[in-house]
Amino acid sequence: MSAVQPLVFDRVETQPAYQLVASMIEKRIMEGTFKPGQQLPSELDLAKQLGVNRSTVREAIRVLEQNGLVFRKSARRLVISVPRQSELASRMSRAMVLHEITFQELWETMLTLETRAAELAALRATEEDVALLDANLAATRECLEHEERLVKLDIEFHLTVARAARNRALLLAREPIGLLFYPAFYKVMSRLNAKDRLLAAHTEIVTGIRGRDPKHTALWMEKHIKDFRRGYELANLDINQPVDASPYGG
Amino acid sequence: MSAVQPLVFDRVETQPAYQLVASMIEKRIMEGTFKPGQQLPSELDLAKQLGVNRSTVREAIRVLEQNGLVFRKSARRLVISVPRQSELASRMSRAMVLHEITFQELWETMLTLETRAAELAALRATEEDVALLDANLAATRECLEHEERLVKLDIEFHLTVARAARNRALLLAREPIGLLFYPAFYKVMSRLNAKDRLLAAHTEIVTGIRGRDPKHTALWMEKHIKDFRRGYELANLDINQPVDASPYGG
DNA sequence: ATGATCCGATAGTCGGACAATAATTGCGGA
DNA sequence: TCCGCAATTATTGTCCGACTATCGGATCAT
Numbered sequence: 001m002s003a004v005q006p007l008v009f010d011r012v013e014t015q016p017a018y019q020l021v022a023s024m025i026e027k028r029i030m031e032g033t034f035k036p037g038q039q040l041p042s043e044l045d046l047a048k049q050l051g052v053n054r055s056t057v058r059e060a061i062r063v064l065e066q067n068g069l070v071f072r073k074s075a076r077r078l079v080i081s082v083p084r085q086s087e088l089a090s091r092m093s094r095a096m097v098l099h100e101i102t103f104q105e106l107w108e109t110m111l112t113l114e115t116r117a118a119e120l121a122a123l124r125a126t127e128e129d130v131a132l133l134d135a136n137l138a139a140t141r142e143c144l145e146h147e148e149r150l151v152k153l154d155i156e157f158h159l160t161v162a163r164a165a166r167n168r169a170l171l172l173a174r175e176p177i178g179l180l181f182y183p184a185f186y187k188v189m190s191r192l193n194a195k196d197r198l199l200a201a202h203t204e205i206v207t208g209i210r211g212r213d214p215k216h217t218a219l220w221m222e223k224h225i226k227d228f229r230r231g232y233e234l235a236n237l238d239i240n241q242p243v244d245a246s247p248y249g250g
Numbered sequence: 251m252s253a254v255q256p257l258v259f260d261r262v263e264t265q266p267a268y269q270l271v272a273s274m275i276e277k278r279i280m281e282g283t284f285k286p287g288q289q290l291p292s293e294l295d296l297a298k299q300l301g302v303n304r305s306t307v308r309e310a311i312r313v314l315e316q317n318g319l320v321f322r323k324s325a326r327r328l329v330i331s332v333p334r335q336s337e338l339a340s341r342m343s344r345a346m347v348l349h350e351i352t353f354q355e356l357w358e359t360m361l362t363l364e365t366r367a368a369e370l371a372a373l374r375a376t377e378e379d380v381a382l383l384d385a386n387l388a389a390t391r392e393c394l395e396h397e398e399r400l401v402k403l404d405i406e407f408h409l410t411v412a413r414a415a416r417n418r419a420l421l422l423a424r425e426p427i428g429l430l431f432y433p434a435f436y437k438v439m440s441r442l443n444a445k446d447r448l449l450a451a452h453t454e455i456v457t458g459i460r461g462r463d464p465k466h467t468a469l470w471m472e473k474h475i476k477d478f479r480r481g482y483e484l485a486n487l488d489i490n491q492p493v494d495a496s497p498y499g500g
Numbered sequence: 501a502t503g504a505t506c507c508g509a510t511a512g513t514c515g516g517a518c519a520a521t522a523a524t525t526g527c528g529g530a
Numbered sequence: 531t532c533c534g535c536a537a538t539t540a541t542t543g544t545c546c547g548a549c550t551a552t553c554g555g556a557t558c559a560t
Contacts, residue, residue: 088345
């Protein structure tokens with residue numbers, strides 16, 4: 001039996017249609033044919049154009065959605081979008097948790113990135129950046145006794161410094177680590193009194209940035225982050241334990 | 251009409267079922283109920299258990315798949331998995347391209363991360379790491395005239411150093427930047443002769459690592475990366491231009 | 501003009517169906 | 531008994547058709 005079909009050399013391309021559809025649309029986006037802000041054709045349109053079933057298109061759209069290439073505006077309108085850094089960051093964070101990355105690893109990386117960010121911020125911060133930092137400092141002074149707000153302000157402070165560095169790659173690399181860092185930070189703040197040291201360090205950092213002194217700024221950021229590590233240990237937390245998944249608990 | 255249903259305050263929670271299904275499964279994975287390596291129940295099973303249609307389950311699976319929480323082994327077996335760093339990295343790279351991140355930004359970040367990685371590698375490299383680096387050096391010496399292989403070996407070299415740093419957060423942060431960096435690197439290598447300088451720097455780095463000299467190692471890595479930037483400019487490439495999407499072109 | 505109402509388009513979901521093929525089972529032969 | 535191949539089963543990929551809820555826009559009444 002086995003009908004000897006003389007047609008040789010066929011399929012090597014075994015890829016589900018929904019993946020093909022997803023990559024075709026992705027290609028259009030990367031090429032710029034579909035531009036951010038523009039809205040995606042309807043599922044039925046896409047299905048007809050691509051010659052597949054609507055279900056297939058829907059699966060493809062799920063893929064794009066998760067990739068952040070399309071974005072749902074009002075649940076009924078899917079628009080093309082540039083991947084949102086925050087989504088990527090949280091995914092990255094989750095990966096780190098699942099890989100059971102330790103606080104030590106996280107801390108080392110954070111030290112590296114934050115120090116550089118501070119240095120660059122000193123070189124590039126605009127007056128607006130400095131104003132934001134001043135405002136943050138002022139608010140921090142007000143909230144020294146309000147733990148939760150303090151943590152929030154600290155997060156904001158570091159983000160502001162990082163933004164002032166005018167380096168989006170750095171910002172992007174920093175974010176997932178920050179997401180995991182802050183729960184730890186909260187623990188430290190609640191267990192020991194490091195508030196004055198925090199304020200002092202922040203103040204010096206702003207001074208450095210205002211004075212366009214990268215050395216000073218970097219140095220104080222380094223001190224600040226190292227201080228935090230010491231705090232972590234003093235709070236009887238083990239730096240060699242994996243960071244926990246708190247961002248996902250609630 | 252408008253039946254006056256006395257039941258007040260209902261749905262604010264409008265989330266498609268496929269998203270709910272996806273998060274339920276995700277939850278099981280993050281909790282550890284579903285463990286990496288274990289295989290996902292069949293679509294039909296899931297549909298029955300969750301009381302939804304198979305199509306809905308399928309869409310949810312696409313979501314998980316893109317999140318890297320399940321992984322397809324042989325196209326017929328979906329197994330739970332820890333998100334693969336490489337997938338995340340390429341997604342991150344794509345985001346950077348779409349955000350039109352410049353070479354300058356990329357370079358600064360790479361300088362930061364690679365320098366720290368080198369420093370840590372000097373502290374932590376095992377004999378095995380050093381052996382790998384030696385092998386790479388030897389291969390590099392052999393391939394000095396073979397551009398493509400040289401680039402490949404350089405990529406390998408830096409990856410090996412980064413791995414020797416024993417910091418997965420750093421590794422994770424480094425990867426997406428590396429992905430975008432290498433095309434640029436290739437351009438530089440093909441336009442000017444920096445091969446000897448490359449070999450010299452690599453050699454010094456390995457020497458530093460072998461000698462457990464973080465200062466030396468970091469210094470040479472810094473030189474090496476700065477050298478590259480100079481090369482980039484010498485090759486008449488504009489550091490303020492966005493990096494291109496070469497990984498996606500072919 | 502303003503608000504209420506109607507209507508079409510579209511997303512979300514469902515049930516069922518079928519082909520292709522990977523995975524497993526069972527059989528026969530060594 | 532064990533191995534290799536064939537038959538069977540399970541599962542994925544894809545399709546069709548259908549229904550509902552609702553969003554957006556147009557129409558209508560005030």
